[in-house]
Amino acid sequence: PDLAPHILARLPIKAHAVKGTCRAWRCGWKETMVDVAALIRGAMAGGDKATDAIWPMVRLLPSLGSVETGWLIAVLTWLAVRSVNRTAIASAGGIGALVALLSSDAPIAGNAANALTNVLSEHDPNRVAAREAGAVPLLVAMLRGGGVAASKAADALTMIAGETGGRAAVAAQTDAIRLLVGLLSSVECAAQACRALMNIALGSPASGTAIASAGGVEALVALLPSAEPCIAKFAMNALCSLCSPFEPTFRLQLATDAAPMVAAAMLRSDDPLVHEAGCRFLGCVMLAFSGDGWPYLTVAE
DSSP states (O other): OTTHHHHHHHSSSHHHHHHHHHHHHHHOHHHHSOOHHHHHHHHHHOHHHHHHHHHHHHHHGGGSOHHHHHHHHHHHHHHTTSHHHHHHHHHTTHHHHHHHGGGSOHHHHHHHHHHHHHHHTTOHHHHHHHHHTTHHHHHHHHHTTOHHHHHHHHHHHHHHTTSHHHHHHHHHSTTHHHHHHHHTTOTTTHHHHHHHHHHHHTTOHHHHHHHHHTTHHHHHHHHTTOSOHHHHHHHHHHHHHHHTTSOHHHHHHHHHHTHHHHHHHHHHOOOHHHHHHHHHHHHHHHTTOSGGGHHHHHHHO
16 A cells, blocks of 8 residues: 555556556556656657657656656657657647646746747647647746746747747736846846847837837847857847837837947858848848938948
8 A cells, every 4th residue: 555656646647547556466566657767768769659658758747756857858858859749749738737837946947948948849839839828927937037947938938929829928928028128138048038029029019119118129239249149140130020010210210229230240250140130130220211221231331
């Protein structure tokens, strides 16, 4: 009897657990226990074995200790790099299980957010599922603590905001935009906050106005001299998203404030992606003008 709670905690579902505890005394309890290490080995084998391991791993997530939970989250994060596994994780209820872990202690919550980022990547149905499971308020709450957990939460919000309904949900969440703008000044979180703001502002004048009102334009422009190419690139992309839906007067202000800084960052960098992002931004600014726009481009050059 003293083994029963241990076996029940390790088996995937309650119905199986009831049957399993009876079999344990006939066949040996070790054979009926779900072996976490064996699941991980199967997942790491790749192919069909990896896909077969997803269902029991997801079922185990709520019942394990923090160490074993961390192991399984890490494996699910790795598996979710492949599209077929993203679908399998969602089908097994993995999105809901990961969302539930967002309210855990910071290390587990951060790792769960990291796993969600991979599971939601390039997969709109999964993004909708995460939003409907209540991921947005939990991720926004994680932004308040700053640090690594906040950067992972910002990445997951970027994925959710990559879908139209998710974009509106993140923008509507209290303090989401203000917190993301605040994270632009954090070394750990600046790149992730840029990407989240880029997706939130995309095609949405209301969200762009909220970002600008929270000081987002100034904070993004301040990142352009960054020595980190990825931060400069993401800041340019976010500015481009802000610029696209606005009237010419707003683009004129961006041309005055940001175009020279963007061009200077392009000249400093050897990264072609920085050059591409800079050209995209300057192109968005130029859409505000006809012939009168060219002097701004000349000044920037």
